[in-house]
Amino acid sequence: MTERIVGPELELVSDSETGGKKGVGLSPSGLLRSLNSSFAYGRPWAITLLAIVTALIAGAVLLTVTTPATLQAWGSFFSNPIGALSATWFLVGDVYRDIFTGSIVDPPALFQAITTGQGWVAVLTPLSETLTQATPLIIAGLAVAVGFQSGVFNIGAQGQIIAGAICASYAGWAIQLPSPIHLALTVAAGLAGGAIAGFIPGILKAKTGAHEVIVTIMLNYVILNFLLYLLTNRPFRQPGQSNAISRPVDASAQLPHLLGSALPANLGIVLALVAAYLVSWFMKRSTLGFSFLIMGANPTAGRTAGIDSKRVTVLVMVISGALAGLAGMVILSGSTLMLTSGFGGNVGFDAITVALLGRNRPLGVVLAALLFGALDVGGRAMEAATGVPVDLISVIQAIIVLLVAAPALVREIYRLKATSLRSVELGTRGWGA
Amino acid sequence: MRVDLEGITKSFGSLLANDLVSLTVNPGEIHCILGENGAGKSTLMNVLFGMIEPDAGEIRVDGKPVRFTSPREAIASGIGMVHQHFMLVPVFTVAENAVLGFEPVKKRVLLDRALSRRKVLELSEAYGLAVDPDAIVGDLPIGMQQRVEILKALGHDARLLILDEPTAVLTLQETEALFKIMRSLADSGRSIMFITHKLKEVAAVADRVTVLRRGRVAGQGDPKTLTERELASMIVGRDVQLDVDWGKPKPSRAVLSVRDLTVYDERGALAVDRLNLEVRAGEIVSIAGVDGNGQTELVRSLVGLLPPHSGSIELDGKPVAGASPRKMIELGVGHIPEDRQVDGLVLPMSIAENLVLDLYSRKPFATGWRRDLRAIEENAERLVEEFDIRTQSVNAPVANLSGGNQQKVVVARELSRELVLLVASQPTRGLDVGSIEYIHRRIVAARDAGVAVLLVSAELDEVLSLGDRVAVMHRGKIVDVVNPDVGRDHIGLLMTGVQPSAAENSRTDSRPGSGATERLRELEWRGGGDD
Numbered sequence A: 001m002t003e004r005i006v007g008p009e010l011e012l013v014s015d016s017e018t019g020g021k022k023g024v025g026l027s028p029s030g031l032l033r034s035l036n037s038s039f040a041y042g043r044p045w046a047i048t049l050l051a052i053v054t055a056l057i058a059g060a061v062l063l064t065v066t067t068p069a070t071l072q073a074w075g076s077f078f079s080n081p082i083g084a085l086s087a088t089w090f091l092v093g094d095v096y097r098d099i100f101t102g103s104i105v106d107p108p109a110l111f112q113a114i115t116t117g118q119g120w121v122a123v124l125t126p127l128s129e130t131l132t133q134a135t136p137l138i139i140a141g142l143a144v145a146v147g148f149q150s151g152v153f154n155i156g157a158q159g160q161i162i163a164g165a166i167c168a169s170y171a172g173w174a175i176q177l178p179s180p181i182h183l184a185l186t187v188a189a190g191l192a193g194g195a196i197a198g199f200i201p202g203i204l205k206a207k208t209g210a211h212e213v214i215v216t217i218m219l220n221y222v223i224l225n226f227l228l229y230l231l232t233n234r235p236f237r238q239p240g241q242s243n244a245i246s247r248p249v250d251a252s253a254q255l256p257h258l259l260g261s262a263l264p265a266n267l268g269i270v271l272a273l274v275a276a277y278l279v280s281w282f283m284k285r286s287t288l289g290f291s292f293l294i295m296g297a298n299p300t301a302g303r304t305a306g307i308d309s310k311r312v313t314v315l316v317m318v319i320s321g322a323l324a325g326l327a328g329m330v331i332l333s334g335s336t337l338m339l340t341s342g343f344g345g346n347v348g349f350d351a352i353t354v355a356l357l358g359r360n361r362p363l364g365v366v367l368a369a370l371l372f373g374a375l376d377v378g379g380r381a382m383e384a385a386t387g388v389p390v391d392l393i394s395v396i397q398a399i400i401v402l403l404v405a406a407p408a409l410v411r412e413i414y415r416l417k418a419t420s421l422r423s424v425e426l427g428t429r430g431w432g433a
Numbered sequence B: 001m002r003v004d005l006e007g008i009t010k011s012f013g014s015l016l017a018n019d020l021v022s023l024t025v026n027p028g029e030i031h032c033i034l035g036e037n038g039a040g041k042s043t044l045m046n047v048l049f050g051m052i053e054p055d056a057g058e059i060r061v062d063g064k065p066v067r068f069t070s071p072r073e074a075i076a077s078g079i080g081m082v083h084q085h086f087m088l089v090p091v092f093t094v095a096e097n098a099v100l101g102f103e104p105v106k107k108r109v110l111l112d113r114a115l116s117r118r119k120v121l122e123l124s125e126a127y128g129l130a131v132d133p134d135a136i137v138g139d140l141p142i143g144m145q146q147r148v149e150i151l152k153a154l155g156h157d158a159r160l161l162i163l164d165e166p167t168a169v170l171t172l173q174e175t176e177a178l179f180k181i182m183r184s185l186a187d188s189g190r191s192i193m194f195i196t197h198k199l200k201e202v203a204a205v206a207d208r209v210t211v212l213r214r215g216r217v218a219g220q221g222d223p224k225t226l227t228e229r230e231l232a233s234m235i236v237g238r239d240v241q242l243d244v245d246w247g248k249p250k251p252s253r254a255v256l257s258v259r260d261l262t263v264y265d266e267r268g269a270l271a272v273d274r275l276n277l278e279v280r281a282g283e284i285v286s287i288a289g290v291d292g293n294g295q296t297e298l299v300r301s302l303v304g305l306l307p308p309h310s311g312s313i314e315l316d317g318k319p320v321a322g323a324s325p326r327k328m329i330e331l332g333v334g335h336i337p338e339d340r341q342v343d344g345l346v347l348p349m350s351i352a353e354n355l356v357l358d359l360y361s362r363k364p365f366a367t368g369w370r371r372d373l374r375a376i377e378e379n380a381e382r383l384v385e386e387f388d389i390r391t392q393s394v395n396a397p398v399a400n401l402s403g404g405n406q407q408k409v410v411v412a413r414e415l416s417r418e419l420v421l422l423v424a425s426q427p428t429r430g431l432d433v434g435s436i437e438y439i440h441r442r443i444v445a446a447r448d449a450g451v452a453v454l455l456v457s458a459e460l461d462e463v464l465s466l467g468d469r470v471a472v473m474h475r476g477k478i479v480d481v482v483n484p485d486v487g488r489d490h491i492g493l494l495m496t497g498v499q500p501s502a503a504e505n506s507r508t509d510s511r512p513g514s515g516a517t518e519r520l521r522e523l524e525w526r527g528g529g530d531d
């Protein structure tokens, strides 16, 4: 009767509607009260929404206390309260507006583009950048979510992304083929690379019981170092280059741009959405996905029902790895075209956050990745425009995740009632009759 | 402590789980709550314990109206509860669990472990509930865990103790011990609310009974004047046959033959010791034995969950020892596991999904890769109807069902497919009298259709009433196979390892092997502890 390590809020794809009970909100605000009674129970996205709001408020506080001018205004709060409030208001307003216009759209520019028919490229650039930034996050987030939902903790998305990109890169410049076939082959290579990188920890767990968390973390280093080796040696190394950089993928293996060559948005986002749909279908409707969900929710009952837990572990890791590999392929063929020593940035780890924020559901992952992509893109624009360091974004992201991971905190802040009794029972599993 | 519940009403969606329930518990009274599965007993208790907020109604403690918004407040008012499905942390020790949420602290921040231990020891002394404060809860048998729950509740000096189906998982001896404790608590002025489905227990321990039916109070009375029959019909609202003659079995070929089976449990201790057993098609062999004599491991090895160490298991003449659970399911072995929430159900999944948990990849529930949600739902609708599973929707998570209805899901699933052998472990645990009658009928129907049935049950009544032959298990061996007519005393003696006819020489002569190796074996059994 050992308890499994239950990871970040494992939840099933199949929505479980729990019997709600009326809560008595202590908050005076009508909006909060309606949040409280109408959708807070058993509807975790309300918690997510409140987490985001709370993080933005915390960001505003942080901005206020770190900016000398506003801090000064608050110092004389008792003589001039309006001044203090307006200082904060304008500062926070500016910063958040810059994040928005930098990541989604600048309304005046949009208006002008509509009336004059000019400057569409500038108007669409922020959104297009957000989509491009979000694309690998979506796919890698799905990879992590599939694992989490199946009770397998794949912390190795980062390495699998690189493994996928290595294979995709090779397929992208070593083979000459006409465009659509070449691209398809590159996609397949990315999937295969990630699948292999996922298979290793999967089979190790099945055969020896080695914990996948440890093995995947260690493999991240192995794969990264393998990449560094490739970058400094033939045939990957780009001839005539002094820094460690690979050959670029052929044009026929690049993801085509969707909105003309001036905008970064490419076919990758379509791939990501297709992947989200397929994952959703797979988990909800396929027999294999169902066995994954069973093993994720109650492995003991799964084994009793005749599910081969080792086989499931291996398959989950292969599928999760393949998705991560696809994310690597998309980064490569959609944006960077070449492998570098810093390839993939932090996507593999951000993907864990995105999966958590999206509650491991495909739609949730898509939305969470879009949010994180927008915050990243908007943060850069904000830094350029206002000089506020982009670290503010990291803080906001971190607070969101913290609050989503600890829903009790959000409930406490907003005086929400816990969800229904029986879901509480789920958390503290007993063995009664 | 006197507690009045008045007009308690609680609905889940359109379902009225409690409908204007009023009752009074007097100081020093053992008040028994009876009712069908899903009648609303646990819900009512959870309302009283502050875990569920009622839609309407009032709770008065010693005449004063109270409103609990959390169990913490209920505990502070002197209410303790032992839940139907335990709420213990398996990786913590007994002492840590007993003080959970109210940990004694020293120097403001440090846990005072010594004090926790001492408190637990004092309590266990005071109430005669022997426990080892340092044992890890997850390692303890279920009866022990129950004790920990009771200690936990008493630790907060509860003046009203709520016990939600405590005896469902206890052996006869443990139940008797629990009743003694309950009596002494009541004599010291504490009140007890006690839920059970076992009618015999009502007369043995209760001062008053209240029967709930479909959320309402269906009747109240004095257990001394009510017969079991009357209680049963009050509970289900119709006449229930308590003693049924299930007719003669027509056994044919041997379906299951087990020879010299030896199984070690998960911790490596000898659990099943060169056991021999045969179950034929068309008969029910029930296993009688004190819990912990290897029944669990025998069952687990028969269904492929625990590979045997040695010996053979044959199903219809084919050797299947060490086969996978999948293989056993495919060969037509049905398995009702003893612990529904651990082995039988995936709580967050829907009732419909749980009803195909081991069949989801077969026709008609899947075509190729694709699960056929329609067929899964139709199957669920049919089984919910057939087995009277009380739910509003087959798509609700199985966690929302009452304990007994969860059990019905497991039983319905296993009886819903073509079987050769049914291994049923505590199949009616937590079921109401009406449901027990129905499940028994279904098991006998399976027998008459030619299924070989192996029944393991802690209920001697069930063992004797259903079994065509009774195999008595003691220390990992079948000590004798008898006709259920030989009587309880005879079987009771066998269960303690004594051969009633030849008490002196049975131990050494019952098995081949020299006396010395036999004694070594005895020492090896479960680490040599005595029973």
Ligand SMILES: Nc1ncnc2c1ncn2[C@@H]1O[C@H](COP(=O)(O)OP(=O)(O)OP(=O)(O)O)[C@@H](O)[C@H]1O
Pocket: A018, A019, A420, A421, A422, B012, B015, B017, B035, B036, B037, B038, B039, B040, B041, B042, B043, B044, B084, B390, B391, B400, B401, B402, B403, B404, B405, B430
């Ligand atoms: N959180 C919930 N959501 C929806 N329905 C619920 C919930 N909790 C209980 N119910 C329903 O309320 C009814 C009463 O359940 P309750 O657990 O009180 O029954 P019970 O009398 O304890 O039954 P049993 O003897 O089987 O334990 C059941 O039909 C159950 O499905």
Ligand SMILES: [Mg+2]
Pocket: B041, B042, B043, B084, B164, B402, B403, B404
């Ligand atoms: Mg109950």
